Amino acid sequence: MLVLGIETSCDETSIALVNNNDVILNLVYSQIQTHKKFGGVVPEIAAREHLKKLPILFSQLVKETQIDINEIDGIAVTKGPGLIGALLVGVSFAKGLAIRYNKPLVGVNHIVGHVYANYLAYPELRPPYIVLMVSGGHTLILKVNESMHIKIIGRSVDDAVGEAFDKVARLLGLGYPGGPEIDRISKDGNPKTFGFPRPKMYDPDYDFSFSGLKTSVLYEIKRLKDAGIEELPIKDLAASAQEAMIDVLLHKTTKAAKDFGIENIVLAGGVAANSRLREKLAEYTLEFNFFIPPLEFCSDNAAMIARAGMALLEDGKNDGLGLEPSPNLFEMIGDEW
Amino acid sequence: MLVLGIETSCDETSIALVNNNDVILNLVYSQIQTHKKFGGVVPEIAAREHLKKLPILFSQLVKETQIDINEIDGIAVTKGPGLIGALLVGVSFAKGLAIRYNKPLVGVNHIVGHVYANYLAYPELRPPYIVLMVSGGHTLILKVNESMHIKIIGRSVDDAVGEAFDKVARLLGLGYPGGPEIDRISKDGNPKTFGFPRPKMYDPDYDFSFSGLKTSVLYEIKRLKDAGIEELPIKDLAASAQEAMIDVLLHKTTKAAKDFGIENIVLAGGVAANSRLREKLAEYTLEFNFFIPPLEFCSDNAAMIARAGMALLEDGKNDGLGLEPSPNLFEMIGDEW
Amino acid sequence: METGCESCFELGILTEKELKSFARTFSQCLAEGDVIILSGEIGSGKTTFVRGLVTGLGCSEEIVTSPTFTLMNVYACSKTVYHLDAYRLNGIEDVFYVLEGEIEDRNGVFVIEWGNLIDSYFIEDVITVFFEHEDEKHRKVRLRVPSKRVSRFRRCLNFGEYKEQ
Amino acid sequence: METGCESCFELGILTEKELKSFARTFSQCLAEGDVIILSGEIGSGKTTFVRGLVTGLGCSEEIVTSPTFTLMNVYACSKTVYHLDAYRLNGIEDVFYVLEGEIEDRNGVFVIEWGNLIDSYFIEDVITVFFEHEDEKHRKVRLRVPSKRVSRFRRCLNFGEYKEQ
Amino acid sequence: MKLFALDTSTPRVVACYVDDEKKIFVELETKAKHGIQVSQVVEKMAEVDFGNLNIVGIGIGPGGLTGLRVGISFAYGLGIGNKFVQISSLKLIALNGLFYNGYIAVVRKAREGYLYSALYKPENGKLDEIVSPFIETVDLINERYREFSPKLFLGDGAEFFESDVKLNKFELSELSLPTARNLYLLACEEIENERFVNDIEPLYLQKSIAELNFEKRKKEGSV
Amino acid sequence: MKLFALDTSTPRVVACYVDDEKKIFVELETKAKHGIQVSQVVEKMAEVDFGNLNIVGIGIGPGGLTGLRVGISFAYGLGIGNKFVQISSLKLIALNGLFYNGYIAVVRKAREGYLYSALYKPENGKLDEIVSPFIETVDLINERYREFSPKLFLGDGAEFFESDVKLNKFELSELSLPTARNLYLLACEEIENERFVNDIEPLYLQKSIAELNFEKRKKEGSV
Ligand SMILES: Nc1ncnc2c1ncn2[C@@H]1O[C@H](COP(=O)(O)OP(=O)(O)OP(=O)(O)O)[C@@H](O)[C@H]1O
Ligand SMILES: Nc1ncnc2c1ncn2[C@@H]1O[C@H](COP(=O)(O)OP(=O)(O)OP(=O)(O)O)[C@@H](O)[C@H]1O
Ligand SMILES: Nc1ncnc2c1ncn2[C@@H]1O[C@H](COP(=O)(O)OP(=O)(O)O)[C@@H](O)[C@H]1O
């Protein structure tokens, strides 16, 4: 099945053409503006940017793939969660295309999209599986049963792990985004130098707490400074902080998988790119099968949306003109989709 | 099944409420204007009259029957043949009612309506049957098979029989409409006094020709006048002319029934009111079953339309908003419906 | 029937066949927009005449039926023939509406049985055919045309099996 | 943290529990439309403060999460709480759009972490809570209110387990 | 108020539905007959509860006879027993020139050189009727309106007249057709003035063309 | 020509489809969001072959930001690769006063005492743009337009201004909204002048309200 995917839920504008599990082309508009620290995060600006970029990406996709849109089997667009103004740009554009080319149109849950990013690399992947969804905005453990029914079984009660990476990086004087920075310098650091706490590590639930970690790092830095150490051991601090976060992520995730008797564990989200996380999976590969999306598909992209949409289209689903964005899709139905 | 019927195909505006084979109320707008010889025959005037009268009749029907339109099962309106402007009034009004009360709407063939007038008196009537359709505008023999498929097998090649009645009546100095006049005075006349020709009586087809009859009557009158007879034997002339017409009607109709092996013969149209015709049926009742509508339903009326529509509604038919009048319904599909 | 009519053609006493034949020839002398009044008593042959007329325009005579009840029949022949019948009309007022509602096409020929009943409507030049009963099988027929068309009709009607004045 | 602040309340060094308790009491002194800036370094307790604040308005503290990535969380408590975070904003320009696009409701209280980054936006009177790290389990907290509301806050905050200047 | 209004006096069928929750305006012009166009317009109002209207507004002409009757009969079916308001179809067209500082003459082709016409003057956003709808030839219409100036001619018959406003042909053709929004405005004006009726009186206008022609030729004949 | 045009700058979504065979005009105003209203409007155009449009016209604002983007994105989906024409949403409203003998000032509420505005003058059935769309406070708008007279104010912000024409409140509210027919007229004007574009430029208008307020308060603060 040939599917056109569109993603405009947050700050990344992306459009992709996916044929079954093969990504023909995945275009993500690169953020060029360096003077802006964070890019167009504000909803109104994000929406304006999507409206500018989406048509450009679409034209580029058509040009590079030489696709005749009449050939596609369907269109998949992110329905939510996300910023309402941003989502509307993608959904409205998708509707226009759907009407014009008379193609089925499905709205895709962004979180589910992240889960499906794995199918692009592992076509054989089948539920049930446990998902560890870790990004700037989300830290979740999901349980997905055979019929693709998704339940949130664990989440962060305060800061998301991606946020924790970013704030720790800032405390250490590193750039933004923090995750890749910490990842990079931790390679030369010693993860055991500092024993940062693993909050809620042994709680019986599957929830996380990361706000304590930033204070632990902050106070360690103070201690070192008070002790007269001028040149801080950034690498070790980074590696140790990272280790704490990775440990608790893996511990809770594998615990959930064991408790529910599920072998497959799927990673998703920007933090899934972390190399230490990927290393430490090795400790568990006897008991579990891990699935990590290719780097390109960890952060927000339209290819994962297209692949997630494909599952819906194969079931004959077609939201058509009635598709409306759900910015709170995540919360609106409680813990279930 | 409770059906509201509407008839505006020609000059009679009629509305009726029929419950299965019982006519709850049948309203036909009476022509009051005596200064007009023939009433509103011209299409434009007919249409204007229908637009004035239909709402009045409807309100009267509602008032007299105390019906709540929500109770009806469907609406039946004449679709054709007839005058396009007149038909449109009935059809448009019917559509408005159908939408407002959310009821199924069916378009009824006026000729078929005449056939169904018989069902009101003979609920047990079932096809196949031969129909003799005789009115001012029509002289037809129809064959109706088991599946209510209707074929025209005979027609008048020149004047309709109702027209012949009217013109003979005029030649005899009688009023209009001629049929009832001739019927009346013929009761005191001798049908054998004059042997008027029965044109095409023995032709192998089922067609009629009546224009010769009016000339025969005319020449007979001349002959009598030339012979010096001042007071013409109007009653005998009428009775004899009537006899000629009735004879050929019955002969051809029963011939058709015999040839097709059909026992049931149904009469329809204004001329079916003729008492001599009804008398002479007795000669054939051993071989055939005759069905004649009650006098009230021989000429155009909405009760027959409602009853004909009922058959369609029972089959789940619903033309809805797509119903458009067919002024040439009769011809458009050749000899078949 | 008036006598001493200058632009008249007396066709004389015709059988049904002759009458139809004349009608056939006559039809070919007509121009688009012509109005032909058929004037005569009941059964005097007006409808029969139209049967003959349509055969001269490429149609079959079976398509012709009496327009008494329908008011107007339209035959799509080499010219469109509008076959009207004023028998049931209430007078000029009705005529207005028949013509207005129905006649979109200014082309074609208009043949009106009992047209004499509404002759006040026709101010322009009409062609009139008069029918008189002779006996059961014969009718006396006369044709009156507008004066300026007399010579043209004379030439046109010269061929055929019928009598001329 | 500035000293010699006339309309300030020094809450002193608070444990996490005391900080939340203060926040709870503080919430009940607020009026519709109030803007509260939370100013302090990473991990200094701003989000923790909001957890306490919502409990004073009838909500449970679990509903509070960090708005760093979402930019704004809205808690439907006895007053609507708009919990913003200026950490990722690019400056005033972004603030304009956050407030414009999101804040339809002029009622409710606005609590802005890192609000000091965009303080040039707030010309009207704001309430500011300052957080300073003391040690891992303690924070130093100061409250500054608009001068005309000092006495009202003094009265409102008089009850509870926390220290006052 | 749950109002449905319709005008079928021109080739462009216009209709509106208005209640507290929604307003829907539809205009349709196709090659199909009015009966079909009315059905299509109604289908475009699928969310309307036609069973619960309290007012039905209908354009009463003058205009095409068949089209008018289709609309009026349909309106009767929808509203009989409830309140009707009547809308003058020529006034509906005149409303396109609502702010014109002068007189608006609506002229619509009837047949054979005759036109339906009426004259209006905008006053503070409303139209005053100066000359009621009538039917006449071009010359006599010009005669009748001679004293009024300046004039804007609207309607499919405007090509025979000279307006004091120069509009290009395309624009004039569009402004010579009714709009659904204006239908709504006129319906509201009727409602506001409580001009409700139970029976709808179509404005056919007295004489038929053929009759007018006949009289004209008689006059010529006797000259 | 197969034209589809849409404007979503106001609470009333208006759209039209025109080709040689048919013209369809639809206007919809409900309590639903623009995304839903656009879908509903499109559903009312079921007979349109959206796969074969050759021109897409789109209202570019100014107006409600979310609504504008819904319309523009949808237009992009329908027409990307083909020709677009852009319609000024304020001019679209001004067209309601097409025959006004004076200036038409369109004023639409933005937020917090600011309005979008533009000034037009009707000339022979077309509107000349005298002042391009901008955003300002009531006082400064009055200031800017002082030299132009007489003036008719249209738009949901007209209540803050004094027109030289007295319209009642209801009528003013209706005349302050766009119509589909007028959208068609403006689209045709663009097509006639061959002002086709490949990229649509929304007219958000430069500064956000909050920024304007901020600057205003800074000035007050420093006074
Ligand atoms: N010589 C003849 N010419 C015409 N018809 C004749 C002639 N001889 C006999 N007939 C017969 O006379 C009848 C004439 O009927 P027709 O219907 O044509 O009369 P009409 O003038 O149309 O009468 P109406 O006034 O009823 O319209 C026909 O039956 C025809 O066969
Ligand atoms: N006395 C205290 N008051 C508040 N928090 C405390 C205290 N002692 C320890 N903590 C811990 O410090 C951390 C404060 O994190 P919190 O997220 O509230 O900080 P923040 O100021 O919101 O940081 P950010 O700048 O990331 O938003 C929490 O983990 C909390 O449990
Ligand atoms: N190699 C990495 N290690 C850890 N965190 C990372 C790495 N790469 C990216 N991240 C984090 O992932 C987050 C962005 O992921 P993304 O899925 O795009 O976020 P969201 O969808 O929530 O905006 C940032 O917080 C960033 O620090």
Ligand SMILES: Nc1ncnc2c1ncn2[C@@H]1O[C@H](COP(=O)(O)OP(=O)(O)O)[C@@H](O)[C@H]1O
């Ligand atoms: N008792 C009768 N005997 C003979 N003919 C009759 C009788 N009653 C009515 N008619 C004729 O029936 C015709 C009217 O029938 P109707 O069905 O109303 O006609 P249409 O439907 O063709 O207008 C008239 O020609 C009239 O003379």
Ligand SMILES: [Mg+2]
């Ligand atoms: Mg005849």
Ligand SMILES: [Mg+2]
């Ligand atoms: Mg925080």
Ligand SMILES: [Zn+2]
């Ligand atoms: Zn994401």
Ligand SMILES: [Zn+2]
């Ligand atoms: Zn009948």
